[in-house]
Amino acid sequence: MIGILQYEFMRNAFIVALLASVACGIVGVYVVVKRIVFISGGIAHAAFGGIGLGYFLGLDPVMCVIPFSIVSALGMGVVSRKTRIPEDTAIGILWATGMAFGIILVALTPGYFYGPDLFEYLFGNILTVTYSDLILTLILDVVIIVVVALYNHEFEAISFDEEYATAIGLPAERLYLLLLCLVALTVVALIRVVGVILVIALLTLPPAISRLFSTRMRDMITRSIAISATVSIAGLLLAYATNLPSGATIVMLSAGVFMLTYISIRIHARGTPV
Amino acid sequence: MEEIVRLEDIWVHIDGKVVLEAVNLSIKQHDFLGIIGPNGGGKTTLLKVILGLITPSRGRITVFGRPPEECRRFVGYVPQNCLFDHEFPVSVLDVVLMGRLGRLKPPRRYSEEDMKIAYDALEAVKMLEYRDRPIGRLSGGQQKRVFIARALVTSPKLLLLDEPMANVDSHMQKELYELFEELRGQMAIVLVSHDISAVSIYVTKIACLNRRLYYHDTKEILKEELEATYQCPVDIIAHGVPHRVLRAHD
Numbered sequence: 246m247i248g249i250l251q252y253e254f255m256r257n258a259f260i261v262a263l264l265a266s267v268a269c270g271i272v273g274v275y276v277v278v279k280r281i282v283f284i285s286g287g288i289a290h291a292a293f294g295g296i297g298l299g300y301f302l303g304l305d306p307v308m309c310v311i312p313f314s315i316v317s318a319l320g321m322g323v324v325s326r327k328t329r330i331p332e333d334t335a336i337g338i339l340w341a342t343g344m345a346f347g348i349i350l351v352a353l354t355p356g357y358f359y360g361p362d363l364f365e366y367l368f369g370n371i372l373t374v375t376y377s378d379l380i381l382t383l384i385l386d387v388v389i390i391v392v393v394a395l396y397n398h399e400f401e402a403i404s405f406d407e408e409y410a411t412a413i414g415l416p417a418e419r420l421y422l423l424l425l426c427l428v429a430l431t432v433v434a435l436i437r438v439v440g441v442i443l444v445i446a447l448l449t450l451p452p453a454i455s456r457l458f459s460t461r462m463r464d465m466i467t468r469s470i471a472i473s474a475t476v477s478i479a480g481l482l483l484a485y486a487t488n489l490p491s492g493a494t495i496v497m498l499s500a501g502v503f504m505l506t507y508i509s510i511r512i513h514a515r516g517t518p519v
Numbered sequence: 520m521e522e523i524v525r526l527e528d529i530w531v532h533i534d535g536k537v538v539l540e541a542v543n544l545s546i547k548q549h550d551f552l553g554i555i556g557p558n559g560g561g562k563t564t565l566l567k568v569i570l571g572l573i574t575p576s577r578g579r580i581t582v583f584g585r586p587p588e589e590c591r592r593f594v595g596y597v598p599q600n601c602l603f604d605h606e607f608p609v610s611v612l613d614v615v616l617m618g619r620l621g622r623l624k625p626p627r628r629y630s631e632e633d634m635k636i637a638y639d640a641l642e643a644v645k646m647l648e649y650r651d652r653p654i655g656r657l658s659g660g661q662q663k664r665v666f667i668a669r670a671l672v673t674s675p676k677l678l679l680l681d682e683p684m685a686n687v688d689s690h691m692q693k694e695l696y697e698l699f700e701e702l703r704g705q706m707a708i709v710l711v712s713h714d715i716s717a718v719s720i721y722v723t724k725i726a727c728l729n730r731r732l733y734y735h736d737t738k739e740i741l742k743e744e745l746e747a748t749y750q751c752p753v754d755i756i757a758h759g760v761p762h763r764v765l766r767a768h769d
Contacts, residue, residue: 278607398629402617405609409598412570413621413673414591456608460653465608 249485257379258371258491262477264382265434265447268389270470272431273452274462275424279404282449284321287336288425289432289444291317291343296366296441297350306366307381310436314429317343322425326418369440369492371481378437385434389427400424401462438477439492447473450499457510476502521548522584523677523707524569529578531564538564539575542732546677550707551699553722555714560729562711563599566679569709570596582677592621595675595706599682601662605655611665612650615640618672633672640668643698645691659686667695671702678702680710696721 249255276285295313299306321339325332351363365373393400402410403417403424411417428448435444451473452465459465480495487494524546531539538561546552556562567573568580571587582590595618615637616629623633641647644664654662663683670678678699684692699708700721710722726734 278604280604398617398620401609401613402620405607405614405617406598408572409596409617410620412572412591412594412596412598413618415621456606459608461610461613462608 249482254372254374255485257374257376258481259478261374261379261382262371262438262481262495263474264379264386265438266451266473266477267386267470268382268431268434269447270451270473271389271393271466272424272427273448273473274455274466274469275400275404276428276448277452277456278462278465279400279424281425281428282445283333284325284336284425285428285432285448286445287321287340287343288314288318288428289435289441289448290340291321292429292432292436292444293347293366293441294343294350295347296363296436297347297354300354300363301350307378307433307436310433311430314432315426318425318429319422322422326421365440366436367440367442368490369436369438369443371438371491374437382434382437385430389430392423392427396420396423397462439495443492443496446496446499447477450496450503451476454499454503454506457506472502522546523548523550523582525579525581526568527579529568529575529580531561531568531573532576533564533573537730539568539732540730542578542728544726544732544734546707546709548707549703549723550709551703551721551723552707552709553725554709554711554728554732555725556728558713560713562713562728563681565728565732566596566681566709566711569677569679570594592673593676595670595673595678597663597666597670597678597680597683599685599711601659601666601686607653607655609654610650611641611646611652611654611657612637614654614665615650615668615672618669621673636672636674637668640671641665643671644668645694660688660691663687664691664695676706678706678708680708682712683710684712684714 250259276282292310292314294317295310296306298304298313299309302309317339321336324330324339325335328335330338362373364370399410399415399420402415403420407417407421410420431448432441432444435447439447452469454472455465455469459468476499477495480498481491483489483498484491484494522545524544526542526544529539529542529544530537542565544565554562554565564573568575569582569587570591571582580587583593616633618640619629619633619636623629638647638650641650644667646661646664646668649657649661649665654665657665663686667680667683670680680699683695687695699710702708703723724734726732
């Protein structure tokens with residue numbers, strides 16, 4: 246198995262998987278405790294519009310996804326809060342609209358419709374990551390770490406009780422939008438690993454596992470990063486050994502770990518309600 | 520005496536329904552105002568108007584002479600609802616420290632002074648020994664006490680308590696009332712409850728709220744007003760001379 250590290254693409258894959266684990270480990274915790282899983286799923290899927298835009302304009306799709314997903318994250322945040330449209334309806338609409346926008350743009354780009362590399366953005370193919378993807382993921386990590394280091398108390402407060410946070414004078418709505426922007430950046434970091442459709446799995450599963458035995462946010466974040474890194478590396482190795490798609494393998498492995506952890510904790514705490 | 524809150528002809532509509540109707544209220548320094556009324560009578564809404572969380576559709580409100588959103592730093596708030604997510608990964612001490620967040624400038628870091636204030640507040644509500652427990656593992660009454668501590672660390676000039684005694688056992692209720700009585704020297708207190716008996720000897724003024732606010736700037740209420748508030752006949756139970764809340768009736 247050690248032999249696989251002699252290939253540069255495998256080395257890149259491992260490094261990107263570890264770097265992406267930092268992003269999703271941190272931001273995923275807020276996604277889970279603030280219960281914004283659905284809006285995060287919407288941001289991830291709408292990001293496909295950015296990929297389509299990249300194809301259409303002949304630019305690097307990942308570079309187009311960054312501004313596109315930030316704009317769609319802010320759009321979803323504002324529309325779901327400021328209009329009379331129910332939040333989940335607004336998210337559902339923007340979720341599908343973003344994807345449809347991407348599909349139309351890809352269709353309008355000569356020679357690309359349903360190309361094999363498009364499939365990679367939908368379901369991820371970590372084995373195709375390049376050195377520049379690696380640098381980009383590193384930069385995204387640094388941005389996320391800096392923002393969370395500055396605002397972790399505020400994010401904790403708005404996750405715990407947003408109305409109370411407003412009542413003590415915190416700019417809760419702006420903090421919420423900032424958090425959604427971090428979700429958008431995390432989506433970008435994860436696209437190469439698992440693709441837009443499976444992003445939500447890595448944003449929820451490692452934090453959900455971590456939460457089963459964490460009673461403080463800080464512990465939940467560090468454990469969630471460690472769990473995410475472990476399942477990503479293990480999933481990659483498994484995918485390599487079995488010749489299965491890497492993104493889906495990582496997700497299936499995480500789901501398996503979650504279920505086993507959940508069941509074993511419940512067995513130990515027998516008598517308490519599931 | 521300094522006026523802290525002034526509401527003039529406040530109307531609030533939520534989803535087309537009138538929740539508050541022509542409410543006038545003045546809260547002054549050192550007041551301990553008890554507001555009673557049935558569930559759905561608009562008590563929580565009234566507190567949220569004072570916090571600037573709900574904008575009235577009509578009327579004028581000032582808190583410390585300014586719009587309510589600008590004065591949140593001076594207002595402590597204990598919300599009615601206890602935590603619904605019992606698995607939230609946060610300790611009691613961290614919850615209390617959240618109350619300090621509004622007073623700090625970014626990047627907000629808790630200082631030793633913040634810690635000391637949080638410890639003192641937890642001590643005041645007799646919850647210090649639980650400081651490292653996850654908040655979700657506490658009983659409803661214990662959570663209430665933690666939320667009272669969280670409101671106290673803001674060093675408020677106005678303390679808004681929404682059903683603070685819900686789920687709190689009667690022995691602890693007495694201690695909390697005595698705490699509020701002590702705090703009254705430093706701040707005005709508004710306590711909201713659907714339970715008439717809960718608003719006991721400690722309040723200095725009392726008001727009834729059921730869409731309309733019946734209020735006389737005294738500690739007494741009329742039987743007719745209570746009946747208008749609760750929309751049903753009310754038996755007046757006075758607690759004897761030293762404990763009297765309600766005017767003696769025939």
